Amino acid sequence: MTDTSWLGPAIDVRPLLAEQQAAFIDLLRRLDNGEWARPTICPGWSVKDVAAHVLGDHIGRLSMHRDGYHVLHPQDGEAFPGFLDRINDEWVTAARRISPPMLIELLSAMGNQIVEFWQTVDLDTLGGPVRWAGPEPVPYWLDVAREYTEYWTHHQQICDATGRTGLTGPHYLGPVLDTFLRALPHTLRDVTAPEGTTVQVNVTGPSGGVWTCTHGSDRWRLRPRAHQQPTVNLYLDVDTAWRLCTRGITPAQAVERTHIDGDRQLATAALQIVSIIWSPPKPEAWEF
Template identity: 70%
Template sequence: MVTDSSWLGPPINVQPLFPKQQTAFIELLGSLEPDEWIRPTACPGWNVKDVAAHVLGDHIGRLSMHRDRFHVLRPSDGEAFPAFLDRINDDWVTAASRLSPAVLTDLLSFIGDQVVLFWQNVDMDAIDGSVSWAGPEPHPAWLDASRDFTEYWTHHQQICEATDRTGLTDPEYFGPVIDTFMRALPHTLREVQAPERTTLQVSVTGPGEGTWACIRGPKRWVLQRDSSPRPDAYLELETDTAWRLCTRGIHPHQAAERVRIDGDHRLATAALNIVSIIWTPPDSDPFGESRRP
């Protein structure tokens, strides 16, 4: 399958980071005291052990579906895909509540090592599957790998914050995390009408800092990993605000109080609706808490 994915911006290479992240995650779990496993996290209704169990479920799903091509679970008739994921994730975590922290850590060590190996052997230029928060069309494997990396990083960070640890916040990790999250910008702006060549520049400051220009093309918004000399709209936010916004740790109205906007306020504000996870807002509150990142 040949598909032009240049509108997503240049590829991100996270392959070298998977082994480091896996090692850091197992070391984190091994350092937890018994009472820390039951601390609540930013994932509503899930404690530290639940989040770790969710990561194990993701690992098993990745290997089963993408390495072994074994597909069993599918949405029920009329069930939206995010609702389907919420349901099977909750079912998995409930079942995994029988696992002791030691058993869970051993399983994560064994299965996580296989996920690392899987990603080392994937053709990153292959078009295979879709990263839904970047759009409905097929996407290159490098974006799927980066999506996986950011999900594991996010859950690692949630456990660290729940247990008063720092986490993987140096630029080596934060850079690819923020860069991946910004790949949702063209899809975020898909309904924003603007003349061709209209440009939004987004600058993230702090660890993992970078600049992205999202430009209106003849058919869609196109992302560039660069600054624009004269953007129509400029949005600046700190790294901490960026990752929390993209994973709905904070919501657009909260992020708006922490950012700098110049130029076309409508366009810059629309970009604050960015979501770089599969997320379903509650029907009653568009700014309510997400289910599970």
């Protein structure tokens, strides 16, 4: 049996999917013509482009994992993040011919099918990797949680672009942060440290929590909250946390917004966390 205990306890976000889907469609129906065209934090993408990207995600998920239809693959020598960027851009470019009313109609239909699809999946079964959590196969509970965080993130990007608050209460954002912080062990994978070295991330505010990552005999692992003094404690608010994990802000900006108590170099390594597919320059290995 494959050990995935290093990811921490399982979570089930499926009860939130229908609510998030309904809120997303309601958000899109309230947009005026000018708001559809507003730029977002996604370089080169308007609000409409971000919505079209979500539609592409829905169609891709249903086609591949429900219908078993696999036709897109990286080209020779193409890294997976580059492949993903390419096919996302190709989709969004093609989807620009879709009108906003038709886009809403398609998102409503496909989003409802996504909600139904995830109810049929055994969350404890191993699927493929969630690449920001590591290269190993992981249980489907993390896969669906990853999908929920992507829906939520794009919802918030549209809200930011149009001056709306969005789904920032604990009911929605709490599970997002709980999912994002599952990237900590993979984030620290190149940090060489004595066994028992502990990083504790404290996200403050009603949607926050405490995540503890400890270096074991074989790898970094998420553990219950440390009883002993961690090697480093990081304190950051919920807005900093989710924007860092989705690269809405850079690690350098996050350092300025984070209180660090303990080993600052180890804290800097932890703040490289990213919970989306990302193509940063490869850093040198961290050693302590």
